[in-house]
Amino acid sequence: MPSYVSNIAGYPVRPVTFDFDGLQVRLLVIKRLEDYVDTEALLRDPDAPEPPYWAHVWPGSRTLAQRMLQAACARQRVVEIGCGLGLAGIVAALRGAAVTLFDVAPAGVQFARANAALNGCGVRVVQTDIRCPGIRGLFDHCLAADVTYDPALQRAVASFVAAHLAPAGRAWCAESVRTLDQGFRCACEAHGLRVSECEAREFDEGREVPVRLTEVCRR
Helix, strand or coil, X not given: XXXXXXXXXXXXXXXXXXXXXXXXXXXXXECCHXXXXXXXXXXHCCCCCXXXXXXXXXXXXXXXXXXXXXXXXXXXXXXXXXXXXXXXXXXXHHCCCEEEEEECCHHHHHHHHHHHHHCCCCCEXXXXXXXXXXXXXXXXXXXXXXXXXXXXXXXXXXXXXXXXXXXXXXXXXXXCCCCCCCHHHHXXXXXXXXXXXXXXXXXXXXXXXXXXXXXXXXX
């Protein structure tokens, strides 16, 4: 897919390039994303439509992209949960992994599919809800970037990992919003999974932010 595509799912787009130690990834992102976020409406009305959060290149996605650059993922099965633009999964695919991307947002799925094609990646892209996922099989790596901001999602991601992580697999969840919330860790431990955490640093909109990277494996 050429980088001069001007519109995806009704959103005007622009290309951006990320460099991960020499591995370049091109993404099509929403042009002027701030135009689609009505902060006053969100504060005023709890039922206001949710902005396209999937369209932001979250700090957690960059942390996971870097992790997949370091991981031995060639010929491994990788799934990115709530993939949004698909950055981490695309890095894994460029390194030879068999990748599945999924998101609940139809527009997010279209962007992920377009970005995978832009980078020449033959990935599988699925629209499904993590709370009732239509995904089968086991994965060597399960990735989730900034999707565990809600207790229901914390439990859903933990349940998905418990059901779909291969015996010797690793899941990584990067969170830059609720970095002190232990809900995801507790949900994973309730499934008998082993959890460890470390901290990374990313820049987001001109400021440095901490990213909690949670690694999950079977006992």
